[in-house]
Amino acid sequence: MSTTTTLPAGPLAIGGIELDVPVVLAPMAGITNTAFRRLCREFGAGLYVSEMITSRALVERTPESMRLITHHESETPRSIQLYGVDPKTVAEAVTMLVAEDRADHIDLNFGCPVPKVTRKGGGSALPWKTGLFRDIVEGAVRAAGDIPLTVKMRKGIDADHLTYLEAGRIAEGAGVSAVALHARTAAEFYSGQADWSAITKLKETVTSVPVLGNGDIWSAADALRMVDETGCDGVVVGRGCLGRPWLFGDLAAGFRGELAAGDEGLFRPSLGQVAQTFRRHAELLAEFFDSEERGCRDIRKHVAWYFKGYPVGGDLRARLATVESLAMLDDLLGTLDWSMPYPGEGAEGPRGRAGTPKNPTLPEGWLDSQELIGHDRVTLVDAELDTSGG
Ligand SMILES: Cc1cc2nc3c(=O)[nH]c(=O)nc-3n(C[C@H](O)[C@H](O)[C@H](O)COP(=O)(O)O)c2cc1C
Numbered sequence: 001m002s003t004t005t006t007l008p009a010g011p012l013a014i015g016g017i018e019l020d021v022p023v024v025l026a027p028m029a030g031i032t033n034t035a036f037r038r039l040c041r042e043f044g045a046g047l048y049v050s051e052m053i054t055s056r057a058l059v060e061r062t063p064e065s066m067r068l069i070t071h072h073e074s075e076t077p078r079s080i081q082l083y084g085v086d087p088k089t090v091a092e093a094v095t096m097l098v099a100e101d102r103a104d105h106i107d108l109n110f111g112c113p114v115p116k117v118t119r120k121g122g123g124s125a126l127p128w129k130t131g132l133f134r135d136i137v138e139g140a141v142r143a144a145g146d147i148p149l150t151v152k153m154r155k156g157i158d159a160d161h162l163t164y165l166e167a168g169r170i171a172e173g174a175g176v177s178a179v180a181l182h183a184r185t186a187a188e189f190y191s192g193q194a195d196w197s198a199i200t201k202l203k204e205t206v207t208s209v210p211v212l213g214n215g216d217i218w219s220a221a222d223a224l225r226m227v228d229e230t231g232c233d234g235v236v237v238g239r240g241c242l243g244r245p246w247l248f249g250d251l252a253a254g255f256r257g258e259l260a261a262g263d264e265g266l267f268r269p270s271l272g273q274v275a276q277t278f279r280r281h282a283e284l285l286a287e288f289f290d291s292e293e294r295g296c297r298d299i300r301k302h303v304a305w306y307f308k309g310y311p312v313g314g315d316l317r318a319r320l321a322t323v324e325s326l327a328m329l330d331d332l333l334g335t336l337d338w339s340m341p342y343p344g345e346g347a348e349g350p351r352g353r354a355g356t357p358k359n360p361t362l363p364e365g366w367l368d369s370q371e372l373i374g375h376d377r378v379t380l381v382d383a384e385l386d387t388s389g390g
Pocket of ligand 1: 026027028030031051052081109110111112152182215216236237240352353
């Protein structure tokens with residue numbers, strides 16, 4: 001295979017963590033547990049972030065949050081994303097992770113656009129309150145000590161209330177080791193195209209730590225293009241890898257200069273290879289949940305993503321989406337023609353959340369001031385309940 005002549009981006013240093021390729025698996029609630037992270041890591045290189053864990057639940061050591069922070073011994077560096085709205089609780093959660101040696105990297109989530117979170121002032125609504133944002137990040141950096149701490153955010157609440165440049169400056173001043181931007185506002189949710197020009201602007205604003213770009217990377221070529229167009233120091237990849245953990249193999253090859261110009265990727269799995277990876281994912285989920293039944297229930301949501309573009313009939317898809325045991329899964333996968341080749345475009349491109357723009361739901365009067373005022377604190381108390389990602 002011929003190689004490209006210039007390497008598009010060098011290794012990436014996030015604090016003391018050296019990544020030979022500048023690629024990060026985006027935190028995704030309900031997806032990036034240790035099972036999926038291991039699968040992705042087996043194909044590629046870079047950093048693989050946990051799904052978000054609420055700081056309050058972690059401090060309370062709920063069984064679910066304790067499960068979510070677990071890593072397999074093969075996972076190094078270990079990366080955990082926290083979500084929180086209260087400086088004290090976030091700092092306590094970070095202190096706990098550090099004291100118990102449970103993470104090598106900690107990320108803070110300020111990107112969640114879900115109405116039940118923004119309605120209370122959490123998620124992507126929070127950086128609007130610059131003082132509160134600063135307090136959370138400064139406290140977390142202090143508690144993290146030598147462990148690199150990063151922040152992930154959106155552009156802002158909506159086009160008239162952009163927060164990312166100021167939040168980037170505040171985070172840089174607070175001592176974070178990198179900032180990541182999902183180049184959409186909360187109002188855009190997952191609709192339309194991510195605005196990569198915002199990543200360029202953030203890169204021009206935050207100059208002393210790496211800036212990571214995020215949004216709409218569906219292939220290695222997209223990742224290289226983002227770096228080229230925006231000058232960002234690394235990429236964060238979310239939905240593109242759903243049902244395609246091998247994308248991390250393509251991404252590593254792309255950044256190592258091993259893809260020929262115009263080559264979309266190295267991994268073009270046959271239906272049999274997809275079936276095998278899907279089966280392994282189910283097995284790893286069963287291990288993660290310590291329950292074959294829960295693992296099989298959880299793999300159901302991945303069916304459409306894995307088999308996108310492959311000739312798998314509706315009936316079989318429906319049965320895979322009700323699978324109850326690994327034996328049942330084997331029977332169903334056994335009925336496929338494993339020799340079917342990679343279907344090309346049909347298996348590529350957008351997948352996962354999309355949707356239409358929505359006016360963000362915010363606490364009463366939230367936009368009136370960038371300072372936290374009395375009643376804001378009251379609503380924030382509940383902003384960590386029932387959260388579900390970014
Ligand atoms: C199912 C799902 C769950 C997500 N959960 C989180 C999360 O827990 N924390 C977070 O910061 N972002 C979360 N996100 C946002 C992603 O990390 C990422 O910013 C977003 O999907 C845009 O990147 P992409 O275009 O590569 O998917 C989630 C996204 C999806 C689709």
